[in-house]
Structure formats: structure tokens, C-alpha cells
Amino acid sequence: MTEQTFAALRDVPAFAKLPDACIARLARTAQLRNHDRGATIFLQGERANALRFVLGGWVKLYRVAPCGNEAIIRLAPRLRSLDEMAAVRGAGHSLSAQAVTDVRVLSLDAGAMRALAATEPCLAFALLAVAADNADALADDLERLKVRNGAQRLALFLIDLSQSMRGETVVQLPYEKQVIAGGLGLKPESLSRAFGRLRRHGVSMAQSAVRIDDVARLRDFAEEDPALSWA
Numbered sequence: 275m276t277e278q279t280f281a282a283l284r285d286v287p288a289f290a291k292l293p294d295a296c297i298a299r300l301a302r303t304a305q306l307r308n309h310d311r312g313a314t315i316f317l318q319g320e321r322a323n324a325l326r327f328v329l330g331g332w333v334k335l336y337r338v339a340p341c342g343n344e345a346i347i348r349l350a351p352r353l354r355s356l357d358e359m360a361a362v363r364g365a366g367h368s369l370s371a372q373a374v375t376d377v378r379v380l381s382l383d384a385g386a387m388r389a390l391a392a393t394e395p396c397l398a399f400a401l402l403a404v405a406a407d408n409a410d411a412l413a414d415d416l417e418r419l420k421v422r423n424g425a426q427r428l429a430l431f432l433i434d435l436s437q438s439m440r441g442e443t444v445v446q447l448p449y450e451k452q453v454i455a456g457g458l459g460l461k462p463e464s465l466s467r468a469f470g471r472l473r474r475h476g477v478s479m480a481q482s483a484v485r486i487d488d489v490a491r492l493r494d495f496a497e498e499d500p501a502l503s504w505a
Contacts, residue, residue, distance in 0.1 A: 276301075278306065279301045279304045279305075279306060279380075280297060280298065280301045282304070282306060282327075282329055282380045283297050283300055283301055283304065283380070284297065285329070285353065286327055286353060286380075286404075287353065287403075287407070288400045288401070288403040288404045288407065289400055292396055292397065292400060293396065296390075296394050296396060296397055299390055299394075300382065300387065300390060300397065302386075303382050303383040303386035303387055303390070304380060304381065304382050304383075305380075305381045306329070306378065306379070306380055306381075307378070307379050307381055308376070308377070308378050308379075309331075309373040309376070309377045309378075309379060310373065310376055311373055311374065311375050311376050311377075312372065312373060312374075313372065313373045314370070314371070314372050315333065315356065315371040315372065315373060315377075315379065316356075316357075316367050316370065316371050317367065317370045318337060318338070318366075318367055318368065318369055318370045319366050319367065320366060320367050321364075321365070321366050321367075322357065322360035322361040322363075322364070322365060322366065322367050322384055323361075323383070323384055323385075324361060324381040324382055324383060324384050325355065325358055325361035325362070325381070325382040325384055325387055325401075325404075326355065326356040326357075326361075326371075326379050326380065326381050326382075327353060327354070327355050327356070327379065327380045328350050328351065328352055328353065328354050328355075328356065328377060328378075328379060329352065329353070329377075329378040329379060329380050330352055330376075330377060330378040331352075331373065331374075331375040331376050331377030331378065332349050332350065332351055332373075332374050332375045332377065332448055332449055333349070333350040333354075333356060333371050333372065333373055333374065333377055333379075334346055334349055334350075334371065334372045334373075334374045334453060334457075335347045335348050335349075335350055335356065335357065335369045335370070335371055336369060336370055336371075336372070336456075337368075337369055337370065338370070344456070345456075346453070346456035346457050347369055347412075348411070348412065348415055348457065349374065349449070349453070349457045350371075354407075354408070354411070355404050355407075355408055356371050356379075357369050357371065358401070358404050358405055358408060359405060361382075361384040361387070362384075362388065362401055362405070364384060364385070364388065374449040374450070374453050375448060375449055387401075418430060419459045421500070422496070422500060423500045424458065424459075424460050424464050424465070424467070424468040425467075425468040425471040425472055425495075426495065426496045426497075426498075426500060427458045427459070427460070427468075428454075428458060428460075428465065428468040428469065428472060429472060429475070429477075429492050429493075429495055429496035430496045431454070431457075431458060432445060432472075432477065432484055432486060432492070433486075433489060433492060433493055433496065435447075435448070436486060436489055438486075438489045439489060439490065440488065440489050440490035441488065441489060441490075442485070442486065442487055442488065442489075443485075443486050443489060444483055444484065444485050444486070445483075445484050445486070446482055446483055446484075447482040447483075447484060451465060472492070472495075475491060475492050475495045476488055476491055476492060477492065
């Protein structure tokens with residue numbers, strides 16, 4: 275165990291309140307790994323040998339349909355877990371994971387983690403919290419896909435990147451536009467049209483830098499009833 279590994283575990287929200295002794299035991303099962311952009315972290319169907327958390331960068335979780343088309347399920351940011359249920363159950367991965375930027379990942383040996391959870395109820399509850407956090411995030415993503423139009427989904431994505439409540443801000447697109455489009459359930463040409471629609475709401479772009487004139491104004495647009503645009 276290293277101090278760096280111990281600190282990385284403490285950064286995971288679900289583990290933040292675990293006793294030091296439990297974190298120390300968990301840290302003995304952990305490794306810190308770097309993956310270059312484009313690297314495959316795991317593939318759908320492979321047995322999950324680790325529970326992984328993103329410490330830096332972005333990871334694409336996706337499936338490939340029998341016809342060969344790729345469906346991006348979500349883009350995992352910092353401190354998000356990667357297919358945690360497969361690791362908890364000791365099952366095969368239901369998704370594939372690929373680094374879409376350079377990433378740093380915290381990996382916990384799945385077998386050792388399950389054994390420790392059997393003797394440490396606080397860890398078992400923490401793992402439930404990890405799964406619940408991901409379920410909530412997926413529900414939010416699904417709601418956006420079902421309820422919001424493409425421009426609104428893009429607006430919410432930019433607002434999430436800005437982490438601002440109001441005022442002017444500039445955000446950097448964290449990965450390629452093709453990946454952004456896939457994550458938002460859009461075709462690349464639809465993403466371009468969505469950026470065009472956002473100009474009237476104070477959004478402009480120069481290469482990968484996006485300027486938002488007023489985050490609160492953009493949020494108002496993102497949260498309005500999409501049917502109003504057809505009225």
C-alpha cells in the first residue's frame with residue numbers, strides 16, 4: 275500500500291467515510307494504472323477481475339451491436355466507477371471500456387474486494403452506494419435522451435462541463451466531437467446543427483473552446499419544454 279493509493283481511495287465519495295483500517299485493507303488490493311488515449315481497458319464478455327474508478331480523464335463505456343454499430347452507453351468522468359456490478363458479482367463485463375483521453379484508473383482486485391466486503395459491512399454498504407450513484411447517473415442520461423432535444427442535451431453537457439451556475443464562462447471540449455455526438459445520442463451532423471442552434475442562446479465556439487455568455491440563460495433553454503420550439 276502507498277499513501278497515494280490510500281488517498282485515491284479516500285477521494286471516492288462512497289469510500290470517504292470508511293474507517294482507516296478498512297481503507298488500508300482495501301488499498302492492499304489496489305493498483306494505480308495509466309492508460310493512453312484509445313487504449314482498451316476491458317471488453318464486453320471478459321470476466322471482471324477488478325473494480326475500476328476513473329481518477330483522471332474520460333472513459334467511454336459502449337456496446338457493439340450484432341450489425342457492428344457502436345452504442346455509447348455513457349462517458350465516465352473523474353471518480354465514476356466502470357461497470358461495477360460485474361466486479362461485485364464476479365461476472366463478465368456487460369460493456370466495453372476505452373480511454374477517450376489519457377486516463378488514470380484505480381483498480382481494486384475484485385476477488386479480494388468481495389472477500390473483504392463479506393467481513394466489513396461498511397464496505398458492502400459503500401459498494402451499494404457506488405452502484406446507486408451510477409444508477410442515478412444513468413437515469414439522468416436516459417431522461418435527457420427521452421425528454422430533451424439535441425440542442426438541449428448539448429446545452430446540459432456544456433453546463434456540466436462548466437460547473438458554473440451563472441455568468442460568462444469558457445469550457446474546453448474534453449474529447450472528440452464524434453464521441454460527444456455518440457454520448458448525446460446524436461449523429462455528427464446533428465451535433466453541428468445543435469451547436470448552430472445554441473448560438474442564439476449565447477454559445478460560440480473556436481476549435482475546442484466553447485464560450486457561454488450566460489450559464490443561467492443557457493440552463494433556462496435546456497430545461498424548457500422542447501415542444502415550445504414547435505408552437
